[in-house]
Amino acid sequence: MTNNTVITSDNPLNNTQQKNLIALLDVLIPASDDELMPSAAGLDFIPYLHLHSAETIPILLQLLDHLEPQFCTLSPALRQPIVEQLSNTQAAQFRTIVMQVFACYYQTEAAQKGIGLEAGAPFPRGNDIEAGDLSLLDPVIAGDHGYRKA
Amino acid sequence: MAEDIVDVLIVGAGASGAAVAYSLADTRMRILCLEQGDWMNSSEYPSTKMDWEARQFKEYNIDPNIRSNSADYPINNDESPISVVNFNGVGGSTILYGAHFPRLHPSDFKVKSLDGVADDWPVDYDLLEPYFAHNDRMMGVSGLAGDPAYPPKQPPLPPIPLGLVGETMARGYNQLGWHWWPSDSAIISEAYEGRDKCLNLGPCMSGCAQGAKSSTDINYWPAAIRAGVELKTRCRVREVTLNEQGMANGVIYYDEDGLEQFQRAEVVIMACNGVGTPRILLNSQSNLFPEGIANSTGLVGKNLMFHPVGFVQGLFDEDLQSHKGPQACCILSKQFYETDPQRDFVRGYNMQVSRGAGPVGTALQGYASGNIPWGSKHHAAFKKRFDHVAALAILCEDLPELHNQVTLDPELVDADGIPAPKINYQISENTQKMLKHGLARGEEVMRAAGATEVFSGGPVRPAGWHLLGTARMGNDPKTSVVNNWGRSHDVKNLFIVDGSIFVTAGGLNPTSTIQALSLYIADSIKKNLANLFD
Ligand SMILES: Cc1cc2nc3c(=O)[nH]c(=O)nc-3n(C[C@H](O)[C@H](O)[C@H](O)COP(=O)(O)OP(=O)(O)OC[C@H]3O[C@@H](n4cnc5c(N)ncnc54)[C@H](O)[C@@H]3O)c2cc1C
Ligand code: SF4
Numbered sequence: 001m002t003n004n005t006v007i008t009s010d011n012p013l014n015n016t017q018q019k020n021l022i023a024l025l026d027v028l029i030p031a032s033d034d035e036l037m038p039s040a041a042g043l044d045f046i047p048y049l050h051l052h053s054a055e056t057i058p059i060l061l062q063l064l065d066h067l068e069p070q071f072c073t074l075s076p077a078l079r080q081p082i083v084e085q086l087s088n089t090q091a092a093q094f095r096t097i098v099m100q101v102f103a104c105y106y107q108t109e110a111a112q113k114g115i116g117l118e119a120g121a122p123f124p125r126g127n128d129i130e131a132g133d134l135s136l137l138d139p140v141i142a143g144d145h146g147y148r149k150a
Numbered sequence: 151m152a153e154d155i156v157d158v159l160i161v162g163a164g165a166s167g168a169a170v171a172y173s174l175a176d177t178r179m180r181i182l183c184l185e186q187g188d189w190m191n192s193s194e195y196p197s198t199k200m201d202w203e204a205r206q207f208k209e210y211n212i213d214p215n216i217r218s219n220s221a222d223y224p225i226n227n228d229e230s231p232i233s234v235v236n237f238n239g240v241g242g243s244t245i246l247y248g249a250h251f252p253r254l255h256p257s258d259f260k261v262k263s264l265d266g267v268a269d270d271w272p273v274d275y276d277l278l279e280p281y282f283a284h285n286d287r288m289m290g291v292s293g294l295a296g297d298p299a300y301p302p303k304q305p306p307l308p309p310i311p312l313g314l315v316g317e318t319m320a321r322g323y324n325q326l327g328w329h330w331w332p333s334d335s336a337i338i339s340e341a342y343e344g345r346d347k348c349l350n351l352g353p354c355m356s357g358c359a360q361g362a363k364s365s366t367d368i369n370y371w372p373a374a375i376r377a378g379v380e381l382k383t384r385c386r387v388r389e390v391t392l393n394e395q396g397m398a399n400g401v402i403y404y405d406e407d408g409l410e411q412f413q414r415a416e417v418v419i420m421a422c423n424g425v426g427t428p429r430i431l432l433n434s435q436s437n438l439f440p441e442g443i444a445n446s447t448g449l450v451g452k453n454l455m456f457h458p459v460g461f462v463q464g465l466f467d468e469d470l471q472s473h474k475g476p477q478a479c480c481i482l483s484k485q486f487y488e489t490d491p492q493r494d495f496v497r498g499y500n501m502q503v504s505r506g507a508g509p510v511g512t513a514l515q516g517y518a519s520g521n522i523p524w525g526s527k528h529h530a531a532f533k534k535r536f537d538h539v540a541a542l543a544i545l546c547e548d549l550p551e552l553h554n555q556v557t558l559d560p561e562l563v564d565a566d567g568i569p570a571p572k573i574n575y576q577i578s579e580n581t582q583k584m585l586k587h588g589l590a591r592g593e594e595v596m597r598a599a600g601a602t603e604v605f606s607g608g609p610v611r612p613a614g615w616h617l618l619g620t621a622r623m624g625n626d627p628k629t630s631v632v633n634n635w636g637r638s639h640d641v642k643n644l645f646i647v648d649g650s651i652f653v654t655a656g657g658l659n660p661t662s663t664i665q666a667l668s669l670y671i672a673d674s675i676k677k678n679l680a681n682l683f684d
Contacts, residue, residue, distance in 0.1 A: 027524075027525065028524040028525065028528075029524065029528050029529075030525070030526055030528075032529040037529050051201075051204075052201065052204040052205075052207075052208065053204075080525070083525075087524075095517075098517060098524050099514055099517060101524075102510065102513040102514060102517060102522075102524075103203065103204055103510045103513070103514065105513075106203070106508075106509035106510045106512075106513055107200060107201045107203060107204060107509075107510060109200075111509070112509065115509060115532070115533070115536060117509070119200075120200055121197060121198050121199050121200050121202060122197045122202060122351040122352060122353065123195070123197040123198045123349070123351055123359040123360060124349070124359070124360070125349075125351075126349025126350055126351055126360075127349065127350040127351065127352070127471075127474035127475070128350065128474075129311045129313040129314075129350050129471060129474045129475045130311060130312065130313055130314055130317065131311045131312065132311055132312025132313060132316050132317045132320075132332075133312075133317060134294070134309075134312075134332075136317065136320045136321065136324060137294075137296075137320075137330075137331070139324050139327070140298070140323075140324070140329055140330060140331065141296065141298065143298075143327065143329070145298040145299055145329040145484070145485075146298050146299070147255055147256060147257070147298070147299050147300055147301065148255070148256070148257040148264070148488045149256065149257075150255075150256040150257045150259060150260040150263070150264060150274070150275070
């Protein structure tokens with residue numbers, strides 16, 4: 001695949017690659033049937049990689065090079081077997097990119113809300129958790145668990 | 151600088167360096183600590199950011215070779231199935247530690263007498279008990295009195311919440327009739343000494359933005375500095391120097407501009423951890439000690455012990471809310487801690503129940519294990535696992551073996567040209583059997599707790615977080631590097647206070663014991679001030 005637009009340092013993808021990336025992301029994590037979980041197609045994936053894993057951008061480019069230009073025009077059902085094939089023929093690169101997609105996806109507000117979390121940084125919000133029932137210790141206290149005398 | 155002499159020079163501002171500095175401060179001696187890293191800025195910790203899970207993997211990675219901050223030095227782990235993890239900065243590895251804070255048991259100090267292996271320590275639990283208690287108060291330790299697996303002790307703060315993970319696992323242990331207890335944790339469950347209590351954020355192992363996790367930059371160091379100790383950061387020590395009488399007379403270090411400096415001192419205390427300390431000792435070569443200072447026995451760097459770790463994860467139908475709460479601190483079990491002649495190994499292991507991962511951690515672990523696919527089945531698989539997993543670590547006692555060692559790498563150097571440590575380490579047959587036993591028992595208790603699926607594995611590679619034994623203590627100068635109060639047998643004004651001096655490793659997290667020893671050594675120095683070098 002050859003580039004048909006200028007590649008900037010921020011977005012190394014040409015238009016076709018960009019469209020294919022969006023289509024690929026949608027296959028990797030499609031929206032859930034109940035629509036609570038968004039599709040990964042909406043991710044700002046390239047900026048995310050720039051920030052957290054710039055070394056994987058060339059791997060993504062290599063992977064996209066294996067997709068035909070018309071991949072993005074196919075129906076989801078037709079894209080699926082192509083991506084499956086890609087996962088077999090380019091196994092290592094594919095795994096690397098899937099992991100980055102998962103990481104990027106679950107750090108978005110939409111995905112966090114979708115899984116029932118309050119979106120945002122953990123601090124200073126914090127969480128409440130159960131103190132727990134310390135009477136569960138009764139059998140331990142009653143049992144034979146003394147320390148070894150030395 | 152060359153004329154500027156301090157009474158006590160401490161190298162390393164981590165768990166042990168902080169404790170010894172604080173304790174010695176009341177002598178009003180001139181005390182200086184040199185630390186290669188910097189002060190932390192807690193507002194920069196990953197948990198203050200939306201993308202905290204990604205940040206954990208980079209600048210706060212537990213592996214210094216991946217993190218590669220300017221304070222870090224490289225470590226060659228090629229000849230070891232376990233790689234060293236640490237943190238270099240004020241607070242040392244307590245910045246990233248899990249804060250699981252058990253003490254060694256009385257029996258751990260007597261393994262030769264009790265089990266006929268390794269060696270007894272020249273100190274024991276009773277001697278260290280007041281220092282354990284003092285350290286618990288200084289650090290801020292939460293826990294529950296009454297654990298039958300220990301002599302009586304009273305943690306200063308109530309235990310951190312069990313959460314549904316702790317309760318669920320506790321029921322599993324009860325069903326099997328096994329020991330369990332809420333973990334002693336160096337995390338404050340209530341406001342304490344001007345610090346706010348734990349918020350149950352989860353990601354303690356990338357720094358605690360709340361200041362609830364007891365890292366020594368927020369407890370010991372402020373107290374030591376108030377008491378007059380001077381702490382200089384971004385100063386990397388290259389070697390300890392000797393005078394003609396064979397006494398340490400200071401250190402050569404690189405300052406923050408990379409310039410070589412010499413700092414004179416009456417007493418030098420090493421606190422660079424079980425890898426950093428032997429590295430600097432081995433690099434301190436002289437006519438008197440061609441193999442490194444304090445190394446007439448050849449034991450510096452030898453007997454490295456790690457605690458090989460196995461993990462067991464259980465999947466539960468119930469929502470355990472498992473990403474909430476301190477990651478590494480929940481409950482523990484000492485059921486298999488002591489030697490049992492019925493088993494095919496000596497000594498034993500601790501079971502440390504921990505909580506589940508955050509969303510990214512869940513997705514990545516699930517993908518790696520083949521349980522969370524990409525594609526249309528992704529959401530259902532993720533939902534099944536997120537917040538539904540409980541985990542436990544099997545922490546095996548490693549026995550000292552001469553061939554497990556830290557040496558100087560002949561080629562690899564840090565940014566200042568100091569040789570990097572090289573790790574040669576093999577997991578012994580005894581430990582392998584122990585690990586196998588532990589993984590099987592871990593699976594058993596997961597099932598008893600109601601897990602519908604169980605996975606286990608180990609040894610975990612990036613789990614060299616407990617760095618022990620590389621300058622062991624002992625009464626006999628022929629078989630040990632330091633005496634029973636941390637003083638080098640060879641160089642009488644050189645002390646070591648970090649995990650290097652452990653004789654054996656026990657089967658649990660060592661920092662409580664490292665710091666108790668550090669306070670005890672400081673006290674011994676104070677008691678012996680009049681005849682410190684006799
Ligand atoms: C991810 C992780 C999780 C852990 N979890 C637990 C846990 O739950 N419970 C537990 O008990 N322990 C845990 N540990 C281990 C615990 O952090 C260590 O046992 C403890 O910090 C060791 O104390 P130390 O003083 O020996 O060394 P450190 O705390 O490592 O401090 C050594 C200091 O020396 C400095 N230094 C080294 N070389 C030089 C030099 N040449 N010049 C100047 N300065 C130097 C370093 O920068 C560092 O700050 C964990 C560790 C890690 C990394
Ligand atoms: S769980 Fe508690 S100790 Fe851990 S990072 Fe959060 S506030 Fe700190």
